[in-house]
Amino acid sequence: MERLGCVDVRALPLQLLLRTHPDWRALPVVVVDRDKPTGLIQWANEHAYARRIFPGMRYAAALSLSRELRGGVVQEAEIGDAIDLLTRRLWCFSPHIEPSDREPGVFWLDASGLRNIFPSFDAWAARIGDDLRTIQLYAIVAVGFSRFGSYAGARSSARNRVFQSANEERAYLRGVPIERIIADASLRDTLFKLGIETLGAFIDLPASGIRKRFGAEAYELHRFARGEGWDTLDPEVLFEPIERREPLDYPEDNSERLLFRFAGMLHGMLGELSARHEALKMLRFWLCLGDGSEQESEVSPATPTLDANQILVLLRLRLSAIALSASVMEIKARAIGVAASQQQLALFQESALRNVDAAQRAFAKIRAELGNDAVVYARLCEGQLPEAQYAWERLYTLAIPKPPRMASRQLVRLIYAPPVELPPSDRHEPDGWLIAGIAEGPVEEVVGPQIVSGGWWTKDVSRAYFYVRTRSGRWLWIYHDHQRRRWYLQGEVQ
Amino acid sequence: MSYVPLYCKSTYSFLEGASQPDELVEEAHRVGLRSIALTDRDGVYGIVRAHKRAQELGVHLIIGSEMTLFDESSLILLASDRKGYANLCRLISKGRLRSPKGVSQVSVEEVCEHAEGLLCLWGGARSLLAGETDPKAMTRNLHEAFGDRLYAMLTRHREAGDLRREHRVRERAKAAGISTVAGMEVLYHTPARRPLQDALTCIRHGVTLATAGRLLQPNAEHALRPPFGFASLYEDDPGAVMRTEEIAERCTFSLKEIRYRYPLERLPDGTSAAEWLRTITFEGAAKRYNGTVPRNVQQQLEKELDLIHDLEYEGYFLTMWELVRYCNHHDILCQGRGSAANSAVCYCLGVTAVDPVRMGLLFERFLSRERAEPPDIDLDIEHDRREEVIQHAYTKYKRTHAAMVANFIRYRARSAIRDIGKVLGLPETAIERVARMLSHYEFPSANALHDAGLNPGSKLQTNLLQLIREIEDVPRHLSIHPGGFLLGHEAVHDLVPIENATMPDRTVIQWDKEDVEELGLFKVDLLGLGALNVVHRSFDLITKHCGEQFSLATIPANDKPTYDLIQAGDTVGVFQIESRAQMAMLPRLRPETYYDLVIEVSIVRPGPITGGMVHPYLRRRSGEEEIDYPHPCLEPILKKTLGIPLFQEQVMQLAIVAADYTPGEADQLRRDMAAWRKSGRIERHRERLIARMARKGIQLEFAERVFEQIRGFGEYGFPESHAASFALIAYGTAWLKTHYPAAFLCGLLNAQPMGFYSPSTLVEDAKRHGVIVAPIDVMHSEWDCTLEPRAGSGEGFAVRMGLRYVKSMQQNEGMRIVACREQKAFDSLTDFAFVTQLDHGILARLAESGALETFKNERRDALWDALGVTPTPHAGFALDDAEPTAHFTALDALETTHWDYTFTSHSARGHPLSHLRDKLSRNRLPDAATIRNMANGARVRYAGLVICRQRPGTARGVVFMTLEDETGFVNLVIWEKTFEKYELLAKTESFLGATGKLQVQSGVTHLVVEQLWRPEIEEKPCETKSRNFH
Known part of the structure; x- marks a missing residue:
């Protein structure tokens, strides 16, 4: 592998949040780990930084510093989708892409052989940046000779960077501040306490001492920083249509x-x-x-x-x-x-x-014949209104039904969806209330009312339900809608 | 046809009922019901409030509760007589005490055992009687226990399932020969409260309205119905309706029947309580007055003892005496305060430390025949040891006879918006933004919601505003009063149920302080006070190191050096007079006597400040203003405070004398003053006071001013007796600071957290007073700070900082170091790590805090080594000798101080700004000492560390900040507009620059800020934490 590129879509979750709320761009914005006042800030934009709001603070504490602060949670799934999308787009620039499994928004690209396609690595990097900007994401691209070198280049630069030689990459690497590279806050803080502020100073520490004090991960990082190991890409498999x-x-x-x-x-x-x-x-x-x-x-x-x-x-x-x-x-x-x-x-x-x-x-x-909505099942819901007690959902996977044992025989109620509007009940109708036509005869027995009301927080609903028996012996389930002042047939008891 | 609602749940069923108990009673009265039952779930939390309102309106209140059984079903119990009420309380206590907080469960057998005097209503959706399976055995048991006092309750709410349930209840009742009674579950007094009930249900289940589904009631049929409405609901069964009245007639119990007797000590043979109290009082008096009790004191004692005997309060005084005796016996410092300080008996019993006869305090403020209400004695106990006294009270009086008073946590603006916002489905981050804009009591306006990004006029916003107004004052859960105890001669659980508190080993009654007061029950307040800890610890250190024994009673009174220190406002760490505002007042008021201190403690309070009493008092004291009285009758009351009312007692006396208030009215005024902020009840006194004063010939202007002062006291005013007790401790701590600064600092540091200042400020202040502070060192430090002999430091001792100041270190770890060191001195870091077996985290923290300097001079080397010490095969620790050496840059002086502050919250080695002084001087930034000597009106640029930010509610938006450097403090005054301009800097910068004009008055210097800025020097001091008060 001759050359490697690293794409760093900085603070990807924050970029995703701002993409959802473009009106927040001029305000301090943070991504929190959960939608709670005690939620920890994971990412903050430059306006938040200017108000001394930093990752690691509690959202409630940050609010006391800026009343304009906006915040939100970016779900793992959303980040995952974004990484998938980015991976697909980056395939246009390299056949081998490896998204980082630790830092969302970091990708390594195999840049070997691309000189024949793109005029230069600078142009290649610029094209990647341009492409990602079309989906409103901003990235820094670095092209180097080692995976760690390109990663350090991308993480520590304000613009795209192309190393011309392995020596240049190594020299650059020594001056990179460790806070750009070391994500583990505990390790980073301890190194700061020891006065270690650059990768160069970190590399100069004895490897065995690093492993003993900070564990295998820090040792591995130390090894990578020294230029040992970790250059093979583990590219994402694409089910290309x-x-x-x-x-x-x-x-x-x-x-x-x-x-x-x-x-x-x-x-x-x-x-x-x-x-x-x-x-x-x-x-x-x-x-x-x-x-x-x-x-x-x-x-x-x-x-x-x-x-x-x-x-x-x-x-x-x-x-x-x-x-x-x-x-x-x-x-x-x-x-x-x-x-x-x-x-x-x-x-x-x-x-x-x-x-x-x-x-x-x-x-x-x-x-196939009738469309995807042709096969559905009724999912039971916890609503109060009859129509809110079930919902039709597409059935994709069929399971053998296991109905629960019932203690007593249940009456079967047929529900009309939507309910059927009934003629108004005329108090003086000489033949009685002919609710289901002349053939069924007038209503002879009424049981009720059972009142269902609620939904005041969105749309008020108030209904009085009755069971009515017609002369023919049918038991109908009807209601009066108080808002509409009309009668409806909700169903029938079988 | 009338009826009686027998199944009503109020807000005291906690997140279930949506109306307050008094609202239910009022509505019952309005619709013409003669009786109503209150049956909150597993408790009688709301009955005192309901009883009070029912008494006022002449409504018959039936007391009961919905009891939860082990199978989660329920039944209703109503108290028919006193025995029944006691049984109800016992049964609830049984269910509560065996269950976790918030839960109660009893068995059917227990219900049957407590059946005497109770009526049982069985029915409703949660009852087994209405369930699918016929509970034959339970029916038989209940019927046997209750006989004809068992009723099958029908409940109609026009819900699906009503008919089926009622059918079962009727069938089973008929089969068992039980009468049926008509009922319904009342959850609110009007259907308009249905949304609130829905919201409370959502809060209880932790869901939103959109997802609550069938957790909500299906309709609004749980409102209290008028007689006609109820009769029409049961028009098919008028007999069941009439039976509600039959039940009401059977329930004759009223809370008025509660007779309370305070527990009496077991007395020596044949001695009556009165005789015993007299004996110990005069024994105490002989001690207090060195064998010769002055005649006026004797007279006062006789008068008090007679009144105590007439009111049968001997038991209460004997209890307080016993508690104080327990404290003295166990070397626990305590001191009574509150109106008890007005009592010579309390003084002689050792309960209080102020001689009321010498002070001229009025006993009637404490106890009076006319008021006939229980005396109020608050006992301050050193904070660390209060729990011992609380547990002693439980042990001595038994848990059946002693329990702590409850405190209901109620919804206020912030909590309301948080919970209601969640219920309505608003993102919590947005809710928090609104909540942050409000104070705890301020309900949001539509504009505030708009500023927070919520659409004005939307249904969501309308609902939010409506609900947060309705939920105000609704109790959310039960908490515990800071120290209130109810002790009873009879078992407390016959008066009120007892349940478990969240704190281990604490039990609590179901009534709060106001309920207890309303019923005239006695309460003992056992409160924790950090300052007594300081005093105790300091006295112990003096005894140990100097061989001298002192107590608050034996320290020299009227000590001039002590008053010099107080007058100079040099009072960092001194109880009650250490705040910025107090320190600024001291050079103006210049206290010279103990009574001046009493005034000093009282005057810097929101009450006197908002009442405009401070400046007139100071002017009169300095002779700038003539002392006059608006009416000759007020002179005796106001004479000692130069014609200005400063104490709560004076305000009450003023109302009695100037406005002809009766003692009862004056006491109501006191209560309304305390509650005005939430209820606005003080306003109803306005017209009465002003009109009556005018009739007495007092000028309208003065009358208005007096009312404003009274209202100001509502904010926070001190009673004189309270201030007198606090002034004693203030004087004691000032005396310690003056004569034993090292012991005082040591005591203060070991009693943290407490007081106004952070440990770093206390340490710096002590250093400026000549105390040497030695850093934490594993070879010398104990867990607590200690004294070490050191010539030229304080009283001949330096303070060695204790291991407790190493951040995140646990006491057991610190004690392990001390114990290991006592066995054998450590000879190396490896030895230290091996012997103490401390983990790497603590070893590293010790290295960072400089406590390992004995082993490694440079902290970074020590840190690297501490992190690298690894277990050897022999289960010990060793450094790997083969490891290549790592090189680290040594910390400079500024960094060293920085590390001290970061890892120990203070620095014994130096103030952060002392290392930057040259640079600051080059930037022409003076130190605090220089500023103190500058003239009034001088323009100044200053930079210092922010140690305190304050925005008092009484200051109309003015922000006060205290900045510190190595030479002392500079106080900033920031006007509202300036603060708004520099808000971010003012709130966030720990090292801050300020430009402005000096205001020097009576030796007090303030810098009135025009600009705030970030000091531009190459090196910055470390971030320090300030104490912020709002």
């Missing part, structure tokens, strides 16, 4: 013929995935139409697969459900894969009495 496009010779309207076109494309993509030890997780496709528009859709097998027939069945269902506004001029497809090992293992699973896989496949077909 496979894309195909095929202009059609003539405008096509027939879904079967379109399917045939996709079939040819699909076999090639599956072969390629197979060669990468991957299986197809999702197939996204586009139909480019004669009127200039594009129709986009996707199908997903029940589990990742390399079986073309399974995909084609789903594709046929989905194509037949699409209404085209013009003839198709071109088709495009993107196959997204995952590692195939799980799927291979599944082949050896014992089959249960209930064939969950078959059900999964059936659901996949339904989803």
Whole structure:
């Protein structure tokens, strides 16, 4: 490996917070570890520093220094997503990327051989910086001869830095302040107490003494700083999607013929995935139409697969459900894969009495034909209103149901969603209240009311529920909405 | 048809009911109900307040509680008579004392055992009677225990499940032959409180409104219903409604029936309490007056003893005497204060240390036949040993007969906004921003919320404002009074339930101080006072090293050098008169006698300051203003304070004499003065006082001024008796500082944390007074600071700093060093580490603090070595000889002091600015000593370390700061506008520069700041911590 680059997206969580709240940029802003007054400040912007608000302080203490202070938590998942995004973008600049697993926002890039593509390392570094700025993130890039050298260069510089020789890198490294490099606050503070302020002074300490006093990690850092070890990259594995496009010779309207076109494309993509030890997780496709528009859709097998027939069945269902506004001029497809090992293992699973896989496949077909919202389940919720006691959620993984044993037989209530508006109750109606039409007869018995009210903090709701029996013997569940002053049929007791 | 609500929960069910007990009573009265029951969960916390209001309105209050059983179900118990109330209290105590704080659980068997005098209502959503399974055995047990006093309670709240539950209750009651009674769970007095009830539920469960779901009540049907509303709810069963009145008639118990007797000592054979009190009082008097009790004292004692006997208060005085005797016997310093200092009996019993006859204090302020309320004796006990006295009280009177008084932690502005903000789903970081902008009592305006970034006019903001106003004063949880004890002749748990406090070995009653006072019960206050620690420790050191024995009673009175020190305002460390404001007052007031000290202690208080009493008093004292009285009748009251009311007693007397207040009215005035800030009750005295004074011929202007003074006292005013007790300790500590500065410093340092100044300031001040302070050294230091003979230092001794000043060091570690050293002196760092077996962290901290200098001259070398000492195969420690040598730069003098401050909070080696003096002088920055000698009006630039920041509420936004250098202090006065301009610097810089004009008056120098700045010198002193007061 000739050259290594290090990209330091400084204070990544803080940059992410400011990206979410651009109106905070002129204010002191901090990232805290939890949304509590006692939360510890992890990152602070320059306006916060100017008000003597530093990482390590409690949020409440910082507030006493500036009433303008804004703060927030950046979730691990958000940082993880950002690192994924950055990794993908950096792949455009190097085939081998290694994100730091200790410091979010630090990446090492293999810069070998890039001179043939970019005019210089300076230009390469500048292009990286420009690219990241398009997603409103700011980074410093250093190109050096060792992993530690490039890292120290990026961490300690205010702008991009390219070392021209290994000697230059080593000389620079000795003058780097240790607070730029050593993240472990305890080690850093102890070194400060000992009067050790630069990497040079740190390197000059006896290695055995470092290991004895500060442990293996400090010793390793000392070793790296001395230029020993840690140069091999451990690059991130990329499940690069496979894309195909095929202009059609003539405008096509027939879904079967379109399917045939996709079939040819699909076999090639599956072969390629197979060669990468991957299986197809999702197939996204586009139909480019004669009127200039594009129709986009996707199908997903029940589990990742390399079986073309399974995909084609789903594709046929989905194509037949699409209404085209013009003839198709071109088709495009993107196959997204995952590692195939799980799927291979599944082949050896014992089959249960209930064939969950078959059900999964059936659901996949339904989803393919009717869309992803076609297969849902009711999740029970803790709401007060009937409609707030359940929520429909997409069902992706089917489990064998295990209903709890009930002590007594429960009445089944049919719930109308949305409720059906009823005619007003006329006090003087000669035939009584004909709530469900003449055939069912008038209401003969009323039980209630049961009152449900609340939601005052967002939108007031107040309903009086009744069970009513019609002459025909049906028990209906109705309510009067006090805000709307109307009657509704909520459901029926079966 | 009328009815009686029998199941009502108030805010004293803690985060469940949303109305105060008095609001429930008032609403019951308003809608025409004759009776109401208060049945808070597992307690009777709110009954005194409800009882008081019910008495005023003529409402019959039924006392009860919803009891939680082991299976989490509940039933309601109502007290029908005194026995029943005692049983209720005993049962609650049983449940509470076996459970962690905030929880109570009892068994059905225990309920049955305590059934006498109680009625049981069984029903509601939390009861087993309404559950799916028929509780046949429990029904049988309860029916056997309660007989016809057991009722099956129906509850209708128009909720899903009501019908099913009621059906079960009716069926089971019918089968068991139990009468049914109509009921509902009342959680608030009006439906408008439903949002608050929802919010309290969320706080209790730690959820937001958006996520609370079915934890909230499904509707607003838990309000107190008027008779018609309740009758229509149960129109199908009028008999069950009528039965509520039948139950009310059976419950005749009232809190008025509580008869309280104070515990009596076991007396020597046949002696009555009165005789015994008389005997020990006169024995004490003989000691106090060296065998010859003056005639006026004898007369006073007779008068007091007669009144004590008439009011049957002997037990109380004997208890106080016993507690003081316990303290004396166990060498625990204590001193009574409060209005007890007005009593000659207390003085002779040794409870107080001020001779009220000599001082002319009025006994009637302490005890009077007209007021007929219990006397109030506060006993200050040296802080470190107070727990011993508390545990003694528990042991002597038994936990059944002694418990501490509770303190209800209530919602105030900040706590309200924090909890309500969370409930409404606001980010906590945003809530904190709003909370920080408010004082504890100031409720936010819409503008304040807008400034904090909340949208004005939004529903969220409207809800937030509404709820935080409603939640004000709602009790959040039970805490413990700082020292209040309730002692009873009969078991306390027959009066009020007892439960566990959070502190181990503490039990607490379910009433607070106001409840106890309302019922006329006796309370003993055992309070901790750090200054008594200092005095005790200092006297012990003097005895040990100088061979002289002193006590507060035997130190020479009217000692001139002591008063010289006080008059010079040289009072760092002196109890009560050490603050910046007190130090500035001393050269003006120039105390010459003990009574001057009493005034000094009282005058620098928000009361006299906001009442505008300070300057008139000083002018009259210095002869600049004539002493006059607005009416001749006021002269006897105001004579000793030159016509200006300075003490709380004077204000009360003034109301009696000038405005014809009765003693009872005057006492109410005192209570309202104490509570005016939260209730505004003082305003109702305004018209009455002014009108009555006008009738007496007192000018309107003076009457207005008197009222302002009274209101000022509400802020914080001292009673004379209180000040008299404190002045004794103030004089004692000033005497110690004058004559035994080393012992005094040692005592002060060992009693930390306490007082106004940090240890570094105390050390620097002592050094300026000629005390040599020796640094911490593992070869010489004990855990505490000690005295070492040293010529030319203090009273012939230097102070050796103790290991307790090594940051983060634990006492057991320090004691281990001392114990090992006593076995054999350490000969090297390796030996030290091996013998003491201290871990690397502590070894490093000792190196950093300079305590290992005996072994290694340079601290960095010592630190490197301390970190490198490793266990040997023989379980010892050794330095690896083969390790290459590391070289470190030695600390310079400034860095050394910096390390001292960082790792020991002080430096025995030097003040940080002494090392920078040359540089500061080159920048034409004078020291504090130079500034003290400069003329009034001089323009000055000064730089020093900030040791104190103050923004008193009485100063209209003015900020006071004290800066320190190696020669003393400079006090800054920063006007509000200047402070706003330099707020960040003023709040954050520990080394600060100030430019301004000197204001020199009566020997007191202040620098009135025009500019603040960061001193621009190459080297900076270390960051020091200031003590900030707001």
